Amino acid sequence: MTAGQTKQVARRRVFYIPGYDPFHPRRYRELYRKEAAAQATISGYDIALGRRKSGDAHGWRVTGRMDGAEVEADIEVLLWSDIVRNSMAQGIAATYLQMIRTAWAYIGSGVIFRVMRLRKGPTIAALYPIAVLLAQLGVALVAGWGVAGLTGAGFAALGLSAMLGWIAGALTLWAILDRFRAWDRKIYAYYLMHDYAFTAEADGAYPPGLEARLAMFADRIAEALCEDWDEVLIVGHSSGAHLGVSVLADLIRAGRVPGQGPSLGFLSLGHVVPMAAFLPKAQRLRGDLAYLSARLELTWVDVTAPGDGCAFALCDPVSVTGVAPADKCWPLVISAAFTQTLSPERWQELKRRYFRLHFQYLCAFDRPGDYDYFRITAGPLTLAERFAGRQPSKSRIERVANPFRDIA
Structure with a gap:
Protein backbone atom coordinates (compact mmCIF):
# COMPACT_ATOMS: atom_id res chain seq x y z
CA MET A 1 0.00 0.00 0.00
CA ILE A 83 26.43 -4.19 20.59
CA VAL A 84 25.93 -1.22 22.93
CA ARG A 85 27.05 -3.20 25.98
CA ASN A 86 30.18 -4.42 24.17
CA SER A 87 31.06 -0.86 23.18
CA MET A 88 30.60 0.28 26.79
CA ALA A 89 32.88 -2.44 28.17
CA GLN A 90 35.82 -0.06 28.43
CA GLY A 91 38.11 0.49 31.37
CA ILE A 92 38.92 3.91 32.80
CA ALA A 93 42.08 4.41 30.75
CA ALA A 94 40.38 3.22 27.56
CA THR A 95 37.52 5.66 28.14
CA TYR A 96 39.95 8.58 28.40
CA LEU A 97 41.58 7.47 25.15
CA GLN A 98 38.09 7.34 23.63
CA MET A 99 37.51 10.86 24.83
CA ILE A 100 40.60 12.13 23.00
CA ARG A 101 39.69 10.35 19.75
CA THR A 102 36.06 11.46 19.90
CA ALA A 103 36.91 15.07 20.68
CA TRP A 104 39.26 15.08 17.71
CA ALA A 105 36.57 13.54 15.45
CA TYR A 106 34.06 16.28 16.25
CA ILE A 107 36.28 19.27 16.99
CA GLY A 108 39.05 18.56 14.50
CA SER A 109 36.55 18.14 11.65
CA GLY A 110 34.65 21.28 12.63
CA VAL A 111 31.42 19.29 13.03
CA ILE A 112 30.83 20.43 16.62
CA PHE A 113 30.75 24.06 15.52
CA ARG A 114 28.25 23.30 12.74
CA VAL A 115 25.83 21.41 14.97
CA MET A 116 26.08 24.19 17.55
CA ARG A 117 24.49 26.53 14.98
CA LEU A 118 21.46 24.26 14.83
CA ARG A 119 20.76 23.50 18.49
CA LYS A 120 22.89 24.24 21.51
CA GLY A 121 21.29 21.52 23.68
CA PRO A 122 22.75 18.48 21.87
CA THR A 123 26.07 20.29 21.55
CA ILE A 124 26.19 20.80 25.31
CA ALA A 125 25.24 17.13 25.75
CA ALA A 126 28.21 16.20 23.52
CA LEU A 127 30.67 18.43 25.38
CA TYR A 128 29.32 17.50 28.82
CA PRO A 129 31.09 14.12 29.18
CA ILE A 130 34.39 15.65 28.07
CA ALA A 131 34.12 18.43 30.65
CA VAL A 132 33.06 16.07 33.43
CA LEU A 133 35.73 13.46 32.70
CA LEU A 134 38.42 16.14 32.59
CA ALA A 135 37.17 17.60 35.88
CA GLN A 136 37.23 14.15 37.48
CA LEU A 137 40.75 13.60 36.22
CA GLY A 138 41.80 16.98 37.62
CA VAL A 139 40.41 16.16 41.07
CA ALA A 140 42.09 12.75 41.03
CA LEU A 141 45.44 14.21 39.95
CA VAL A 142 45.42 16.86 42.67
CA ALA A 143 44.48 14.29 45.32
CA GLY A 144 47.07 11.80 44.05
CA TRP A 145 49.78 14.47 43.99
CA GLY A 146 48.93 15.51 47.54
CA VAL A 147 49.00 11.95 48.84
CA ALA A 148 52.27 11.27 47.02
CA GLY A 149 53.89 14.32 48.62
CA LEU A 150 52.69 13.61 52.15
CA THR A 151 53.35 9.88 52.18
CA GLY A 152 56.66 10.28 50.33
CA ALA A 153 57.91 12.58 53.07
CA GLY A 154 56.69 10.16 55.72
CA PHE A 155 58.40 7.17 54.08
CA ALA A 156 61.63 9.16 53.68
CA ALA A 157 61.56 10.05 57.39
CA LEU A 158 61.38 6.34 58.13
CA GLY A 159 64.33 5.67 55.85
CA LEU A 160 62.21 4.07 53.16
CA SER A 161 62.14 4.82 49.46
CA ALA A 162 60.24 7.95 48.45
CA MET A 163 58.97 5.92 45.48
CA LEU A 164 56.46 4.38 47.86
CA GLY A 165 54.85 7.81 48.09
CA TRP A 166 54.38 7.95 44.33
CA ILE A 167 52.83 4.48 44.41
CA ALA A 168 50.41 5.62 47.12
CA GLY A 169 49.59 8.70 45.03
CA ALA A 170 48.93 6.61 41.92
CA LEU A 171 46.67 4.26 43.88
CA THR A 172 44.77 7.24 45.26
CA LEU A 173 44.32 8.70 41.78
CA TRP A 174 42.99 5.40 40.44
CA ALA A 175 40.69 4.85 43.43
CA ILE A 176 39.12 8.30 42.97
CA LEU A 177 38.59 7.75 39.24
CA ASP A 178 37.05 4.37 40.00
CA ARG A 179 34.68 5.96 42.53
CA PHE A 180 33.63 8.59 39.99
CA ARG A 181 32.89 5.81 37.50
CA ALA A 182 30.74 4.03 40.08
CA TRP A 183 28.65 7.20 40.38
CA ASP A 184 28.01 7.36 36.64
CA ARG A 185 24.46 6.03 36.95
CA LYS A 186 23.62 9.47 38.28
CA ILE A 187 25.78 11.74 36.11
CA TYR A 188 26.00 9.78 32.79
CA ALA A 189 29.45 11.04 31.81
CA TYR A 190 30.85 7.61 30.89
CA TYR A 191 27.58 6.59 29.23
CA LEU A 192 27.47 9.66 27.00
CA MET A 193 31.16 9.36 26.22
CA HIS A 194 30.67 5.79 24.99
CA ASP A 195 27.62 6.88 23.00
CA TYR A 196 29.40 9.63 21.06
CA ALA A 197 32.54 7.52 20.75
CA PHE A 198 30.53 4.72 19.13
CA THR A 199 29.10 7.12 16.53
CA ALA A 200 32.46 8.76 15.85
CA GLU A 201 34.56 5.58 15.91
CA ALA A 202 34.62 5.30 12.11
CA ASP A 203 33.94 9.00 11.41
CA GLY A 204 30.25 8.32 10.85
CA ALA A 205 30.43 5.02 8.96
CA TYR A 206 28.50 2.10 10.44
CA PRO A 207 30.85 -0.53 11.95
CA PRO A 208 30.56 -4.03 10.40
CA GLY A 209 28.76 -5.50 13.41
CA LEU A 210 26.07 -2.84 13.26
CA GLU A 211 25.72 -3.20 9.47
CA ALA A 212 25.07 -6.92 9.98
CA ARG A 213 22.44 -6.14 12.61
CA LEU A 214 20.71 -3.63 10.32
CA ALA A 215 20.49 -6.35 7.68
CA MET A 216 18.77 -8.59 10.25
CA PHE A 387 -1.27 13.13 9.77
CA ALA A 388 -2.93 13.60 6.37
CA GLY A 389 -3.14 17.32 5.67
CA ARG A 390 -0.99 18.16 8.69
CA GLN A 391 1.27 21.10 7.97
CA PRO A 392 4.89 20.94 9.13
CA SER A 393 5.94 23.05 12.07
CA LYS A 394 6.49 26.69 11.11
CA SER A 395 9.51 26.71 13.42
CA ARG A 396 11.30 23.87 11.65
CA ILE A 397 14.94 24.41 10.72
CA GLU A 398 15.95 23.56 7.15
CA ARG A 399 19.13 25.58 6.59
CA VAL A 400 22.09 23.51 5.51
CA ALA A 401 24.72 23.23 8.24
CA ASN A 402 26.74 20.19 7.19
CA PRO A 403 30.29 20.67 5.85
CA PHE A 404 30.33 17.14 4.36
CA ARG A 405 27.64 16.43 1.76
CA ASP A 406 29.01 13.61 -0.38
CA ILE A 407 26.82 10.51 -0.43
CA ALA A 408 27.30 6.82 -1.08
Whole structure:
Protein backbone atom coordinates (compact mmCIF):
# COMPACT_ATOMS: atom_id res chain seq x y z
CA MET A 1 0.00 0.00 0.00
CA THR A 2 1.43 3.41 -0.89
CA ALA A 3 1.43 6.41 1.40
CA GLY A 4 -1.64 7.82 -0.31
CA GLN A 5 -3.89 4.79 0.24
CA THR A 6 -6.19 4.66 3.26
CA LYS A 7 -7.55 1.74 5.24
CA GLN A 8 -8.94 1.21 8.72
CA VAL A 9 -6.37 -0.58 10.86
CA ALA A 10 -7.43 -3.71 12.71
CA ARG A 11 -3.99 -5.36 12.86
CA ARG A 12 -0.70 -3.50 13.14
CA ARG A 13 2.91 -4.66 13.34
CA VAL A 14 5.22 -2.25 15.16
CA PHE A 15 9.01 -2.45 15.18
CA TYR A 16 10.75 -0.26 17.75
CA ILE A 17 14.43 0.60 17.21
CA PRO A 18 15.97 1.95 20.44
CA GLY A 19 18.76 4.45 20.68
CA TYR A 20 22.16 3.73 22.22
CA ASP A 21 20.79 1.82 25.18
CA PRO A 22 22.23 -1.26 26.97
CA PHE A 23 18.94 -2.32 28.57
CA HIS A 24 16.83 -5.45 28.12
CA PRO A 25 13.61 -5.02 26.08
CA ARG A 26 11.49 -5.61 29.19
CA ARG A 27 12.37 -2.01 30.10
CA TYR A 28 10.51 -0.78 27.02
CA ARG A 29 7.62 -3.10 27.69
CA GLU A 30 7.21 -1.82 31.24
CA LEU A 31 7.50 1.78 30.07
CA TYR A 32 4.78 1.17 27.48
CA ARG A 33 2.54 -0.61 29.99
CA LYS A 34 2.82 2.14 32.59
CA GLU A 35 2.53 5.10 30.25
CA ALA A 36 -0.24 3.57 28.10
CA ALA A 37 -2.36 3.10 31.20
CA ALA A 38 -1.77 6.71 32.21
CA GLN A 39 -2.62 8.03 28.73
CA ALA A 40 -5.72 5.84 28.51
CA THR A 41 -7.00 7.29 31.78
CA ILE A 42 -6.36 10.84 30.59
CA SER A 43 -7.75 10.38 27.08
CA GLY A 44 -10.65 8.05 27.84
CA TYR A 45 -9.72 4.96 25.87
CA ASP A 46 -8.60 1.44 26.79
CA ILE A 47 -5.29 -0.34 26.20
CA ALA A 48 -4.39 -3.83 27.40
CA LEU A 49 -1.02 -5.58 27.10
CA GLY A 50 -0.35 -9.28 26.72
CA ARG A 51 2.24 -11.74 25.48
CA ARG A 52 2.95 -12.00 21.79
CA LYS A 53 1.52 -15.15 20.24
CA SER A 54 5.01 -16.22 19.27
CA GLY A 55 6.06 -15.97 22.92
CA ASP A 56 9.01 -13.81 21.87
CA ALA A 57 10.40 -12.05 24.96
CA HIS A 58 11.54 -9.12 22.83
CA GLY A 59 8.05 -7.76 22.36
CA TRP A 60 4.44 -7.64 23.48
CA ARG A 61 0.90 -7.60 22.15
CA VAL A 62 -1.45 -4.65 22.60
CA THR A 63 -5.22 -4.44 22.31
CA GLY A 64 -6.41 -0.88 21.84
CA ARG A 65 -10.06 0.13 22.10
CA MET A 66 -10.50 3.72 20.98
CA ASP A 67 -12.42 5.86 18.52
CA GLY A 68 -15.10 3.16 18.19
CA ALA A 69 -12.66 0.47 17.04
CA GLU A 70 -10.61 -2.40 18.41
CA VAL A 71 -7.04 -2.79 17.19
CA GLU A 72 -4.53 -5.58 17.75
CA ALA A 73 -0.90 -4.47 17.63
CA ASP A 74 2.17 -6.69 17.78
CA ILE A 75 5.18 -4.70 19.03
CA GLU A 76 8.73 -5.98 18.69
CA VAL A 77 11.96 -4.38 19.89
CA LEU A 78 14.73 -4.66 17.30
CA LEU A 79 17.66 -5.27 19.61
CA TRP A 80 21.17 -3.97 19.32
CA SER A 81 21.74 -3.58 23.08
CA ASP A 82 24.40 -6.32 23.00
CA ILE A 83 26.43 -4.19 20.59
CA VAL A 84 25.93 -1.22 22.93
CA ARG A 85 27.05 -3.20 25.98
CA ASN A 86 30.18 -4.42 24.17
CA SER A 87 31.06 -0.86 23.18
CA MET A 88 30.60 0.28 26.79
CA ALA A 89 32.88 -2.44 28.17
CA GLN A 90 35.82 -0.06 28.43
CA GLY A 91 38.11 0.49 31.37
CA ILE A 92 38.92 3.91 32.80
CA ALA A 93 42.08 4.41 30.75
CA ALA A 94 40.38 3.22 27.56
CA THR A 95 37.52 5.66 28.14
CA TYR A 96 39.95 8.58 28.40
CA LEU A 97 41.58 7.47 25.15
CA GLN A 98 38.09 7.34 23.63
CA MET A 99 37.51 10.86 24.83
CA ILE A 100 40.60 12.13 23.00
CA ARG A 101 39.69 10.35 19.75
CA THR A 102 36.06 11.46 19.90
CA ALA A 103 36.91 15.07 20.68
CA TRP A 104 39.26 15.08 17.71
CA ALA A 105 36.57 13.54 15.45
CA TYR A 106 34.06 16.28 16.25
CA ILE A 107 36.28 19.27 16.99
CA GLY A 108 39.05 18.56 14.50
CA SER A 109 36.55 18.14 11.65
CA GLY A 110 34.65 21.28 12.63
CA VAL A 111 31.42 19.29 13.03
CA ILE A 112 30.83 20.43 16.62
CA PHE A 113 30.75 24.06 15.52
CA ARG A 114 28.25 23.30 12.74
CA VAL A 115 25.83 21.41 14.97
CA MET A 116 26.08 24.19 17.55
CA ARG A 117 24.49 26.53 14.98
CA LEU A 118 21.46 24.26 14.83
CA ARG A 119 20.76 23.50 18.49
CA LYS A 120 22.89 24.24 21.51
CA GLY A 121 21.29 21.52 23.68
CA PRO A 122 22.75 18.48 21.87
CA THR A 123 26.07 20.29 21.55
CA ILE A 124 26.19 20.80 25.31
CA ALA A 125 25.24 17.13 25.75
CA ALA A 126 28.21 16.20 23.52
CA LEU A 127 30.67 18.43 25.38
CA TYR A 128 29.32 17.50 28.82
CA PRO A 129 31.09 14.12 29.18
CA ILE A 130 34.39 15.65 28.07
CA ALA A 131 34.12 18.43 30.65
CA VAL A 132 33.06 16.07 33.43
CA LEU A 133 35.73 13.46 32.70
CA LEU A 134 38.42 16.14 32.59
CA ALA A 135 37.17 17.60 35.88
CA GLN A 136 37.23 14.15 37.48
CA LEU A 137 40.75 13.60 36.22
CA GLY A 138 41.80 16.98 37.62
CA VAL A 139 40.41 16.16 41.07
CA ALA A 140 42.09 12.75 41.03
CA LEU A 141 45.44 14.21 39.95
CA VAL A 142 45.42 16.86 42.67
CA ALA A 143 44.48 14.29 45.32
CA GLY A 144 47.07 11.80 44.05
CA TRP A 145 49.78 14.47 43.99
CA GLY A 146 48.93 15.51 47.54
CA VAL A 147 49.00 11.95 48.84
CA ALA A 148 52.27 11.27 47.02
CA GLY A 149 53.89 14.32 48.62
CA LEU A 150 52.69 13.61 52.15
CA THR A 151 53.35 9.88 52.18
CA GLY A 152 56.66 10.28 50.33
CA ALA A 153 57.91 12.58 53.07
CA GLY A 154 56.69 10.16 55.72
CA PHE A 155 58.40 7.17 54.08
CA ALA A 156 61.63 9.16 53.68
CA ALA A 157 61.56 10.05 57.39
CA LEU A 158 61.38 6.34 58.13
CA GLY A 159 64.33 5.67 55.85
CA LEU A 160 62.21 4.07 53.16
CA SER A 161 62.14 4.82 49.46
CA ALA A 162 60.24 7.95 48.45
CA MET A 163 58.97 5.92 45.48
CA LEU A 164 56.46 4.38 47.86
CA GLY A 165 54.85 7.81 48.09
CA TRP A 166 54.38 7.95 44.33
CA ILE A 167 52.83 4.48 44.41
CA ALA A 168 50.41 5.62 47.12
CA GLY A 169 49.59 8.70 45.03
CA ALA A 170 48.93 6.61 41.92
CA LEU A 171 46.67 4.26 43.88
CA THR A 172 44.77 7.24 45.26
CA LEU A 173 44.32 8.70 41.78
CA TRP A 174 42.99 5.40 40.44
CA ALA A 175 40.69 4.85 43.43
CA ILE A 176 39.12 8.30 42.97
CA LEU A 177 38.59 7.75 39.24
CA ASP A 178 37.05 4.37 40.00
CA ARG A 179 34.68 5.96 42.53
CA PHE A 180 33.63 8.59 39.99
CA ARG A 181 32.89 5.81 37.50
CA ALA A 182 30.74 4.03 40.08
CA TRP A 183 28.65 7.20 40.38
CA ASP A 184 28.01 7.36 36.64
CA ARG A 185 24.46 6.03 36.95
CA LYS A 186 23.62 9.47 38.28
CA ILE A 187 25.78 11.74 36.11
CA TYR A 188 26.00 9.78 32.79
CA ALA A 189 29.45 11.04 31.81
CA TYR A 190 30.85 7.61 30.89
CA TYR A 191 27.58 6.59 29.23
CA LEU A 192 27.47 9.66 27.00
CA MET A 193 31.16 9.36 26.22
CA HIS A 194 30.67 5.79 24.99
CA ASP A 195 27.62 6.88 23.00
CA TYR A 196 29.40 9.63 21.06
CA ALA A 197 32.54 7.52 20.75
CA PHE A 198 30.53 4.72 19.13
CA THR A 199 29.10 7.12 16.53
CA ALA A 200 32.46 8.76 15.85
CA GLU A 201 34.56 5.58 15.91
CA ALA A 202 34.62 5.30 12.11
CA ASP A 203 33.94 9.00 11.41
CA GLY A 204 30.25 8.32 10.85
CA ALA A 205 30.43 5.02 8.96
CA TYR A 206 28.50 2.10 10.44
CA PRO A 207 30.85 -0.53 11.95
CA PRO A 208 30.56 -4.03 10.40
CA GLY A 209 28.76 -5.50 13.41
CA LEU A 210 26.07 -2.84 13.26
CA GLU A 211 25.72 -3.20 9.47
CA ALA A 212 25.07 -6.92 9.98
CA ARG A 213 22.44 -6.14 12.61
CA LEU A 214 20.71 -3.63 10.32
CA ALA A 215 20.49 -6.35 7.68
CA MET A 216 18.77 -8.59 10.25
CA PHE A 217 16.34 -5.76 11.06
CA ALA A 218 15.57 -5.40 7.35
CA ASP A 219 14.81 -9.13 7.12
CA ARG A 220 12.38 -8.94 10.06
CA ILE A 221 10.53 -5.98 8.57
CA ALA A 222 10.47 -7.51 5.06
CA GLU A 223 8.90 -10.65 6.51
CA ALA A 224 6.16 -8.60 8.20
CA LEU A 225 5.47 -6.69 4.98
CA CYS A 226 4.53 -9.99 3.33
CA GLU A 227 2.09 -10.93 6.10
CA ASP A 228 -1.53 -10.01 6.76
CA TRP A 229 -1.14 -6.68 8.54
CA ASP A 230 -2.96 -3.45 7.79
CA GLU A 231 0.05 -1.36 8.75
CA VAL A 232 3.72 -1.99 9.44
CA LEU A 233 5.07 0.84 11.56
CA ILE A 234 8.75 1.41 12.32
CA VAL A 235 9.55 3.64 15.31
CA GLY A 236 13.11 4.91 15.65
CA HIS A 237 14.03 6.78 18.83
CA SER A 238 17.16 8.92 19.31
CA SER A 239 20.03 7.27 17.39
CA GLY A 240 17.53 4.55 16.48
CA ALA A 241 15.99 7.15 14.16
CA HIS A 242 18.93 7.22 11.75
CA LEU A 243 19.28 3.44 11.98
CA GLY A 244 15.64 3.25 10.88
CA VAL A 245 16.42 5.53 7.92
CA SER A 246 19.13 3.16 6.71
CA VAL A 247 17.05 0.00 7.23
CA LEU A 248 14.08 1.39 5.31
CA ALA A 249 16.27 2.77 2.52
CA ASP A 250 17.84 -0.68 2.13
CA LEU A 251 14.41 -2.35 2.01
CA ILE A 252 13.00 -0.05 -0.64
CA ARG A 253 16.15 -0.10 -2.79
CA ALA A 254 16.07 -3.89 -2.77
CA GLY A 255 12.42 -3.97 -3.89
CA ARG A 256 11.30 -5.64 -0.67
CA VAL A 257 8.29 -3.38 -0.04
CA PRO A 258 5.31 -4.94 -1.85
CA GLY A 259 3.14 -2.54 -3.81
CA GLN A 260 -0.10 -4.07 -2.47
CA GLY A 261 1.15 -4.89 1.01
CA PRO A 262 0.48 -3.19 4.36
CA SER A 263 0.72 0.57 4.72
CA LEU A 264 4.31 1.41 5.69
CA GLY A 265 4.96 4.11 8.28
CA PHE A 266 8.14 5.48 9.82
CA LEU A 267 7.97 7.51 13.03
CA SER A 268 11.29 9.08 14.04
CA LEU A 269 11.42 10.49 17.57
CA GLY A 270 13.97 12.76 19.23
CA HIS A 271 16.49 12.31 16.43
CA VAL A 272 20.20 13.11 16.73
CA VAL A 273 20.93 12.71 13.02
CA PRO A 274 23.46 15.59 12.68
CA MET A 275 25.80 14.01 15.24
CA ALA A 276 26.22 11.10 12.81
CA ALA A 277 25.40 12.49 9.34
CA PHE A 278 27.74 15.48 9.66
CA LEU A 279 30.83 13.30 10.14
CA PRO A 280 33.20 12.92 7.15
CA LYS A 281 32.62 9.22 6.43
CA ALA A 282 28.84 9.14 6.91
CA GLN A 283 28.27 8.87 3.14
CA ARG A 284 26.07 5.80 3.67
CA LEU A 285 23.72 7.61 6.06
CA ARG A 286 23.64 10.77 3.94
CA GLY A 287 22.73 8.72 0.88
CA ASP A 288 19.99 6.93 2.81
CA LEU A 289 18.52 10.24 4.03
CA ALA A 290 18.42 11.64 0.50
CA TYR A 291 16.90 8.46 -0.93
CA LEU A 292 14.24 7.91 1.73
CA SER A 293 13.08 11.52 1.67
CA ALA A 294 11.75 11.12 -1.88
CA ARG A 295 10.06 7.70 -1.62
CA LEU A 296 6.29 7.31 -1.89
CA GLU A 297 6.30 3.76 -0.53
CA LEU A 298 6.09 5.09 3.01
CA THR A 299 4.94 7.92 5.24
CA TRP A 300 7.68 9.46 7.37
CA VAL A 301 6.77 11.67 10.35
CA ASP A 302 9.52 13.18 12.47
CA VAL A 303 8.62 14.32 16.01
CA THR A 304 10.87 16.34 18.29
CA ALA A 305 10.34 19.09 20.88
CA PRO A 306 12.35 22.20 21.78
CA GLY A 307 12.09 21.13 25.41
CA ASP A 308 14.21 18.05 24.65
CA GLY A 309 17.79 19.27 25.04
CA CYS A 310 19.24 15.98 23.81
CA ALA A 311 17.57 16.08 20.36
CA PHE A 312 17.91 18.34 17.34
CA ALA A 313 14.45 19.75 17.85
CA LEU A 314 12.53 20.70 14.69
CA CYS A 315 15.66 20.25 12.54
CA ASP A 316 14.67 18.59 9.27
CA PRO A 317 17.27 15.78 9.25
CA VAL A 318 17.48 15.67 5.46
CA SER A 319 17.61 19.41 4.77
CA VAL A 320 20.12 20.37 7.48
CA THR A 321 22.41 17.57 6.28
CA GLY A 322 22.44 19.23 2.86
CA VAL A 323 21.25 16.22 0.85
CA ALA A 324 17.62 17.15 0.12
CA PRO A 325 16.75 16.13 -3.48
CA ALA A 326 14.51 18.25 -5.71
CA ASP A 327 11.61 15.81 -5.22
CA LYS A 328 11.92 15.62 -1.43
CA CYS A 329 8.58 14.94 0.28
CA TRP A 330 9.63 13.60 3.71
CA PRO A 331 9.83 13.85 6.62
CA LEU A 332 6.85 15.75 7.94
CA VAL A 333 8.52 17.65 10.80
CA ILE A 334 6.24 18.38 13.76
CA SER A 335 6.66 19.33 17.39
CA ALA A 336 5.51 17.43 20.45
CA ALA A 337 5.44 20.89 22.10
CA PHE A 338 6.16 19.79 25.66
CA THR A 339 5.32 23.19 27.14
CA GLN A 340 1.80 22.89 25.69
CA THR A 341 1.12 19.15 25.90
CA LEU A 342 2.36 18.86 29.48
CA SER A 343 0.57 20.73 32.25
CA PRO A 344 2.55 23.57 33.89
CA GLU A 345 2.97 21.43 37.01
CA ARG A 346 4.24 18.44 35.04
CA TRP A 347 6.55 20.61 32.95
CA GLN A 348 8.07 22.17 36.07
CA GLU A 349 8.67 18.66 37.41
CA LEU A 350 10.38 17.40 34.25
CA LYS A 351 12.10 20.36 32.62
CA ARG A 352 15.44 19.84 34.39
CA ARG A 353 15.37 16.06 33.97
CA TYR A 354 17.01 16.13 30.57
CA PHE A 355 17.39 12.39 30.00
CA ARG A 356 13.81 11.71 31.13
CA LEU A 357 12.53 14.34 28.70
CA HIS A 358 14.38 12.59 25.88
CA PHE A 359 12.01 9.64 26.46
CA GLN A 360 8.86 11.74 26.80
CA TYR A 361 7.86 10.87 23.23
CA LEU A 362 7.18 7.32 24.49
CA CYS A 363 5.20 8.54 27.49
CA ALA A 364 1.82 9.97 28.45
CA PHE A 365 0.91 13.64 27.98
CA ASP A 366 -1.63 15.20 30.31
CA ARG A 367 -2.64 17.69 27.59
CA PRO A 368 -2.14 15.61 24.43
CA GLY A 369 -2.20 17.27 21.03
CA ASP A 370 -2.20 15.48 17.68
CA TYR A 371 0.87 13.51 18.74
CA ASP A 372 -0.16 10.58 20.94
CA TYR A 373 2.25 7.63 20.85
CA PHE A 374 -0.42 5.18 21.98
CA ARG A 375 -3.03 6.26 19.43
CA ILE A 376 -0.33 5.94 16.76
CA THR A 377 0.76 2.45 17.82
CA ALA A 378 -2.62 1.05 18.97
CA GLY A 379 -5.26 3.20 17.26
CA PRO A 380 -7.35 2.59 14.10
CA LEU A 381 -5.63 5.12 11.80
CA THR A 382 -2.46 4.54 9.81
CA LEU A 383 0.35 7.04 10.25
CA ALA A 384 -0.52 8.40 6.79
CA GLU A 385 -4.19 8.94 7.72
CA ARG A 386 -3.48 10.37 11.14
CA PHE A 387 -1.27 13.13 9.77
CA ALA A 388 -2.93 13.60 6.37
CA GLY A 389 -3.14 17.32 5.67
CA ARG A 390 -0.99 18.16 8.69
CA GLN A 391 1.27 21.10 7.97
CA PRO A 392 4.89 20.94 9.13
CA SER A 393 5.94 23.05 12.07
CA LYS A 394 6.49 26.69 11.11
CA SER A 395 9.51 26.71 13.42
CA ARG A 396 11.30 23.87 11.65
CA ILE A 397 14.94 24.41 10.72
CA GLU A 398 15.95 23.56 7.15
CA ARG A 399 19.13 25.58 6.59
CA VAL A 400 22.09 23.51 5.51
CA ALA A 401 24.72 23.23 8.24
CA ASN A 402 26.74 20.19 7.19
CA PRO A 403 30.29 20.67 5.85
CA PHE A 404 30.33 17.14 4.36
CA ARG A 405 27.64 16.43 1.76
CA ASP A 406 29.01 13.61 -0.38
CA ILE A 407 26.82 10.51 -0.43
CA ALA A 408 27.30 6.82 -1.08
